[in-house]
Amino acid sequence: MPDHGGHAQRLYRPGDTPVHRLPAHCKLIAVFSFVLIAVATPREAVWAFGLYAALLAGVAALARLPAGFVLRRMLIEVPFVAFALLLPFIAEGEQVRVLGLSLSESGLWGAWNILAKGTLGVAASVLLAATTELRAVLLGLQRLRLPPLLVQIASFMLRYADVISDELRRMRIARESRGFRARGPAQWGVLAKTAGALFIRAYERGERVHLAMLSRGYAGTMPVIDHLTASRAQWAGAVALPAAALAVCVLGWSL
Amino acid sequence: MSTTDEREPGGRSEDAGPRGGGQAPLSLEVAGLAFAYPDGHQALFGVDLSVPRGERVALLGPNGAGKTTLVLHLNGILTAGAGSVRVGGLPVAKDTLAEIRRRVGLVFQDPDDQLFMPTVREDVAFGPANAGVRGAALEARVTRALERVGMAGFADRPPHHLSFGQRRRVAVATVLAMDPEILVLDEPSANLDPAARRELAEILLSLDLTVLMVTHDLPYALELCPRSVILSEGVIAADGPTAELLADEDLLRRHRLELPFGFDPRAARR
Amino acid sequence: MHVPDGFLNAPVSVATGVVAASAVAVSLRGARRELNERTAPLAGLVAAFVFAVQMLNFPVAAGTSGHLLGGTLAAVLVGPCTGVLCMAVVLLMQGLLFADGGLTALGTNVTLMGVVTVVVGYGLFRVLLGVLPGGRRAVSVATFVSALVSVPVAAIGFTGLYALGGTEDVSLGRVFTAMVGVHLLIGIGEAVITTVTVGAVLAVRPDLVRGASAAVRRPLEIRGGAVPGPRPEPAEPAAPAAAPAGPAPARSLRPVWLSGLAVAVVLAAFVSFYASAEPDGLNRVANDEGISAAERESDVADSPLADYGVRDVDNERLSTGLAGAAGVAVTLGLGSAVFFAVRRRRPTDGPTRAVQAGHEGAAASAGGHA
Numbered sequence: 044m045p046d047h048g049g050h051a052q053r054l055y056r057p058g059d060t061p062v063h064r065l066p067a068h069c070k071l072i073a074v075f076s077f078v079l080i081a082v083a084t085p086r087e088a089v090w091a092f093g094l095y096a097a098l099l100a101g102v103a104a105l106a107r108l109p110a111g112f113v114l115r116r117m118l119i120e121v122p123f124v125a126f127a128l129l130l131p132f133i134a135e136g137e138q139v140r141v142l143g144l145s146l147s148e149s150g151l152w153g154a155w156n157i158l159a160k161g162t163l164g165v166a167a168s169v170l171l172a173a174t175t176e177l178r179a180v181l182l183g184l185q186r187l188r189l190p191p192l193l194v195q196i197a198s199f200m201l202r203y204a205d206v207i208s209d210e211l212r213r214m215r216i217a218r219e220s221r222g223f224r225a226r227g228p229a230q231w232g233v234l235a236k237t238a239g240a241l242f243i244r245a246y247e248r249g250e251r252v253h254l255a256m257l258s259r260g261y262a263g264t265m266p267v268i269d270h271l272t273a274s275r276a277q278w279a280g281a282v283a284l285p286a287a288a289l290a291v292c293v294l295g296w297s298l
Numbered sequence: 299m300s301t302t303d304e305r306e307p308g309g310r311s312e313d314a315g316p317r318g319g320g321q322a323p324l325s326l327e328v329a330g331l332a333f334a335y336p337d338g339h340q341a342l343f344g345v346d347l348s349v350p351r352g353e354r355v356a357l358l359g360p361n362g363a364g365k366t367t368l369v370l371h372l373n374g375i376l377t378a379g380a381g382s383v384r385v386g387g388l389p390v391a392k393d394t395l396a397e398i399r400r401r402v403g404l405v406f407q408d409p410d411d412q413l414f415m416p417t418v419r420e421d422v423a424f425g426p427a428n429a430g431v432r433g434a435a436l437e438a439r440v441t442r443a444l445e446r447v448g449m450a451g452f453a454d455r456p457p458h459h460l461s462f463g464q465r466r467r468v469a470v471a472t473v474l475a476m477d478p479e480i481l482v483l484d485e486p487s488a489n490l491d492p493a494a495r496r497e498l499a500e501i502l503l504s505l506d507l508t509v510l511m512v513t514h515d516l517p518y519a520l521e522l523c524p525r526s527v528i529l530s531e532g533v534i535a536a537d538g539p540t541a542e543l544l545a546d547e548d549l550l551r552r553h554r555l556e557l558p559f560g561f562d563p564r565a566a567r568r
Numbered sequence: 569m570h571v572p573d574g575f576l577n578a579p580v581s582v583a584t585g586v587v588a589a590s591a592v593a594v595s596l597r598g599a600r601r602e603l604n605e606r607t608a609p610l611a612g613l614v615a616a617f618v619f620a621v622q623m624l625n626f627p628v629a630a631g632t633s634g635h636l637l638g639g640t641l642a643a644v645l646v647g648p649c650t651g652v653l654c655m656a657v658v659l660l661m662q663g664l665l666f667a668d669g670g671l672t673a674l675g676t677n678v679t680l681m682g683v684v685t686v687v688v689g690y691g692l693f694r695v696l697l698g699v700l701p702g703g704r705r706a707v708s709v710a711t712f713v714s715a716l717v718s719v720p721v722a723a724i725g726f727t728g729l730y731a732l733g734g735t736e737d738v739s740l741g742r743v744f745t746a747m748v749g750v751h752l753l754i755g756i757g758e759a760v761i762t763t764v765t766v767g768a769v770l771a772v773r774p775d776l777v778r779g780a781s782a783a784v785r786r787p788l789e790i791r792g793g794a795v796p797g798p799r800p801e802p803a804e805p806a807a808p809a810a811a812p813a814g815p816a817p818a819r820s821l822r823p824v825w826l827s828g829l830a831v832a833v834v835l836a837a838f839v840s841f842y843a844s845a846e847p848d849g850l851n852r853v854a855n856d857e858g859i860s861a862a863e864r865e866s867d868v869a870d871s872p873l874a875d876y877g878v879r880d881v882d883n884e885r886l887s888t889g890l891a892g893a894a895g896v897a898v899t900l901g902l903g904s905a906v907f908f909a910v911r912r913r914r915p916t917d918g919p920t921r922a923v924q925a926g927h928e929g930a931a932a933s934a935g936g937h938a
Contacts, residue, residue, distance in 0.1 A: 054665055071664075078671045082573045117667070160574030161670065168667035178416075180664060190596055192603075197657045199612020200619060202414070207616055238621075238761055239768025246613050246769075246776065251411040253609040258373050258404040259476060260396060260428035263608070332790050336775035344790035380790065 054116075054172040061280060062106035062174045066273040067183025069281035074171045076285035080292045081163045086156040088295035092163065098287055099166050106174045116169045117162070128154060177201050191264050198265070199249070207245045214241060323387070325351045325480045325508035326372065330381030332532075333367060341367040343532035344381065349480070351386075354502075354509040356519035356540060359529035360554035365512045368529065369482055372510075373402040386479040400429055403473030407484040409465035413457035418449065418468050421457055425476040443475035444468075447501050463494025467501065480508040487515045516544055516557050528553050569637070569726060569751075570662070571677055573670030580733025585675025591683045592656050598649030602778065610776060614642045615654040621761060622658065636754060637722060639685025640693065640715040641762045645769065647778045648690040655682030676729060684725045689718035704770060707777075708763050715762035716755045723751035 057063075062070075077095075084091050103113055132146065139148045175183070181201070185194045214237060253261075273281075326349040334340035341364040349355050359365050370376040371383055374390045383390040385401045406412045415421040422440045431439060444450045447467040457465055466486065473481065486502070487495050495518070502509060502522055513519055519526055519540055526543050528536040530553040536543055543549060544563035550556065557563065576584075603611060618638035638658075643651035659677045662668040669677045696710035727744045734743070770777050 074664075075671055078573055082670070082672045083578070086574075156574055157572060161572035164573035164670045164672070165667035168664060168671065172665040172667075177665070192596055192599060193592075193653060193657055193660075195608060196611045196615055196653055197661060199609050200615035200654075200657060200661065203609075203613045203616035204619060207620055239765045242613070242617060242765050242769055243772050245616075246610065246773070248411075249609050249613055251406065251408065252414055254370070254375055255404070255406050255412040256414070256424075257375055258399055258402070258406075259425035259472065260399050261424075262396070262428065266424070266427035330790065340789060 055176050056108060056112065056173045058107055058174065060106045060174070062102060062170075065174075065277055065281050066186075067175050067179040068186040069183075069273050069277055070171055070175055071180070071183045071187060073281040073284050074167045077167050077288050078164045080285060080288040081167075082160050084160075084292045084295045086152060086159070088298065089155075091291050091295035092159040094291045095163050095288060096166075098284060098291075099163065099170060102170055102284060106170065108170070108173055112173070113166065113169055116173070117165050195263055199253075202252070203245055203249050206248050207241065210241055210244045210248065211237075214244075323351050324384070325349050325353075325386055326510065327384040328368075328371075328381070329383075331368070331371060331378050331383060332380040333371065333376060334379055341532055342371075342379075345529070345532070345534055347527060347534060347537075349508060349510060351479075351508055352506070353525060354511065354523040356523035356526040357510060357512045357529055358514070358516070358519060358526055358543075358553075358555055359535075363529045363553075364532045365529055366484065369404065369484060369510075369512060372480075372482055373399045373404055396429075400425075400476050401479035403476055403478030403481045405466075405469050405473055405481070405483045405486065407488055409462070409469040410458070412469040412472060413465060416456055417454055418444070418457055418460075419453040421468065422453075422472050422475045425472055429476065439475045439477075443471040446474055446505065447471045448497070461494070463490050463497065466490065466494070466498060470498075470501065474505070478507070480510060481505065483509065483511045483513075485513055485515075486511060487513065487518045514555075516550075516555065516563075517561055520544055520563055528555070569635075569677075569681060569722065570659075570669035571673040571680070571726075573672050575670070575673060575734075576676055576729060577733040580729055581672055581676055583675075584679040584729065588656070588675040588678035588683065591652055592678070595649040595652040595656075599647075599653055602647035602650045611646050611650050611654055614646050614651075615657050617765075618642055618654060619658050619662070622662070636758045636761060637681050637685050637719055638758075638762075639681060639722070640689030640711065640718045640758070641765060643686045643690035644693055644711055644714075644762070644766055645777055648686055651686045651690065652682050655686060680722050680725050680729070684722045685718040688721045689714045692717055704767075707770060708767055711766045712759045712763045716759035719755035719758050720748050720751045723747040 077098075081092070081095050084095075103110070132150065139146055139151070172180075178198075181194055181198050184197070185191070218237070326347065328345055328347040331342055331345040332340070333342040345364075345368060357365055357368070367376065371378055371390070372385065374383075374392075374395045378390070385398055388394055388397060388401070390398050413421050415424060419440055422443055423436055426436055426439045440453065441450065444453060447470050449464060449467050449471060452460065452464065452468070457468055460468065470481075470483075470486075481502075483502075486498060490498065499518065499522055502511075509523070511519065511523060523540055526536075526538070526540040527534050528543065528549070535553060536549055541563055544557065599611075618641065621636045621638045621641070639651065639655055642654045645651075646654065656678050659669060659674060659682060663671050663674055663677070692714035693710045696713060697706060700706035700709060724744070724747075727740065727747050730743050731740050766777060
């Protein structure tokens with residue numbers, strides 16, 4: 044039997060820590076407010092971003108997430124790092140000389156701004172995804188009043204992500220067992236046709252699941268079986284992160 | 299809407315509709331059913347079928363005969379192009395869909411299509427929870443449904459960790475939990491090993507329910523269903539006692555049905 | 569094209585957030601017409617597909633990569649309103665789970681990759697379908713062109729937002745040339761994937777392609793089913809039962825208006841393609857010219873935002889044309905969103921029930937067959 048849950052599940056790292064146990068909607072609020080605060084911080088307050096990073100590191104430690112895991116997940120950021128690194132070379136304005144290179148001063152600040160804020164945003168999302176199951180994220184979004192139709196599309200999407208990766212794996216095996224190797228643009232045609240076939244296969248499989256759900260009275264929303272509520276203490280725990288960040292931000296503006 | 303009165307568990311009230319004709323009330327009445335898919339392909343050409351309450355009927359037919367299309371009409375997933383379907387006297391229509399889907403327990407061929415929740419318990423609870431059952435009543439439904447298929451000890455396991463035969467039994471439990479008027483099974487014996495096949499047969503025989511079983515497995519039909527109908531090219535081509543239909547080699551051949559090598563329907567039954 | 573946190577300033581982030589939120593609100597209302605219980609999972613599949621497609625990163629030009637957007641695909645398969653919703657869901661989940669695209673830039677990302685691509689792609693698709701002779705080939709051509717165009721238009725939109733609220737002072741011309749050049753190439757990939765996918769679905773399950781729904785409804789045939797024995801003789805055909813597909817609705821002024829804009833956009837795409845024959849984009853600058861480029865650029869004064877002139881393009885006529893087309897595209901994207909928003913009442917959010925949403929587990933589990 045293949046691994047269950049597909050690629051999407053690997054985002055989540057099971058555990059039983061205070062961070063894992065927080066209800067998803069509390070964590071969503073915490074992450075959103077944290078990122079908002081980080082973005083609103085003036086870029087000149089370099090030390091503030093250090094403190095933000097320390098806060099996130101604290102959360103990661105509390106959730107017992109190994110640093111390597113978090114850093115590997117953060118690689119998604121690389122394209123923007125590349126852009127940020129180019130900025131000092133191409134931005135305009137006053138030039139400064141660093142190691143014999145003439146760099147744009149505003150470009151340097153811009154690069155720092157993107158790197159610092161972008162990285163914090165990425166890290167916060169990585170922590171959220173690593174400590175919260177997908178279904179809990181959906182449930183949390185629903186509790187935060189995201190319209191049911193969007194939640195429904197999102198839950199089907201996550202389900203299909205698994206179906207698609209599953210079908211893709213089978214089709215790749217079928218292709219390769221007949222000697223096909225994707226080596227470059229010459230094979231793109233085959234891959235494009237794969238995309239079409241993949242769509243239909245995934246749809247028809249997902250359609251059967253959906254029909255089975257309809258047959259048992261599914262009408263667009265999942266029935267609530269256990270009510271998930273956040274205690275005052277849990278809210279306090281979740282709010283601790285953005286509250287600390289807010290203090291740093293206010294300090295950053297006032298100094 | 300009077301349908302709410304008919305929701306009592308067991309549903310043995312006399313709501314079988316006017317066409318009971320003095321006999322046992324009908325669980326299922328299909329009349330003149332025709333249907334074409336949106337791409338223009340017509341699959342059903344006027345199907346008539348009545349199943350009295352408590353009867354077990356096998357629906358036989360070659361691939362492409364329209365069996366699955368017919369089954370999807372029984373709970374209103376497909377809407378009849380012409381003709382009508384009634385379940386326990388209630389016509390299948392847009393405003394009766396919720397009740398119809400509670401009454402028709404549809405067990406799909408692939409249990410992986412049917413089981414999608416993280417645990418067996420949540421999966422079995424899904425149907426009744428959609429119908430508004432909560433708390434202790436829901437728990438009781440789940441336990442009872444799992445007991446009826448001999449899977450009570452597996453409630454907290456993830457479905458995909460079970461064997462194929464166990465998953466099919468859980469799939470049956472998911473619809474039993476909805477207290478259906480009629481159980482509709484699509485190829486229940488497909489991909490089962492002989493032991494799992496026998497266990498499922500015992501479970502189905504122990505249920506006091508109307509059963510419509512779509513199958514290619516002719517010995518299984520003979521074992522479980524006293525009556526069979528043959529669906530061929532979108533119409534009912536034959537309807538009678540299973541033993542008689544299976545003994546008619548000419549009829550079977552015309553509809554691309556084949557008994558397994560060495561199987562004699564006359565010898566198999568008593 | 570995923571915009572990270574801190575890339576655009578607060579006013580632009582908030583403004584695009586408002587645009588995105590209204591577009592989603594309008595789409596939620598419109599999607600009720602497009603979706604029924606059988607097509608709801610199709611929306612989820614399209615979202616998943618767009619998700620997957622966006623992960624295909626094309627290495628374009630030295631060093632950078634871009635990815636497919638998928639907006640046209642979504643709109644053609646499930647309709648424009650549902651398409652916007654799919655894109656919004658994809659971007660939300662990417663931001664939350666994969667940290668792709670900043671959470672504070674969600675509005676910007678939804679506006680650019682969701683609203684602009686869907687509005688441009690679908691608008692152009694309908695216009696082309698109206699113009700071209702019928703048949704499956706027309707659908708393919710329309711799909712190809714609208715997917716091709718939608719991507720660079722989104723890039724132009726990005727440039728426009730950058731002009732309004734970029735936090736870095738990189739010359740607008742450079743951003744424009746780099747973004748549009750790269751996204752023209754991506755547009756080709758997008759066009760191929762979208763056309764092949766729509767074509768494959770059209771061939772096997774035409775009922776799933778919403779943009780081309782003109783399925784032929786034939787009257788149902790009823791054959792006499794006899795009880796004992798077979799009876800193949802066909803009996804009298806029954807009256808047509810299904811509602812016949814209505815004739816093409818009367819064309820209002822909107823398609824005309826849209827087609828004018830679409831032509832402008834097509835022109836912009838082709839014109840800027842030739843413009844980028846001498847690409848002076850982000851990468852070339854850094855790799856080939858390095859520091860000298862920065863020095864040379866440094867004495868060029870920053871132009872005001874309103875002056876859209878593309879300075880890196882020598883030909884003045886082209887430069888003007890590009891600027892005009894950029895304006896057209898941005899107007900098309902934002903204007904249409906506002907247009908729709910104004911025309912329909914904002915929906916009032918129904919009461920949301922807290923719901924146990926959980927079902928990724930076994931759905932995909934192993935051993936499938938059949």
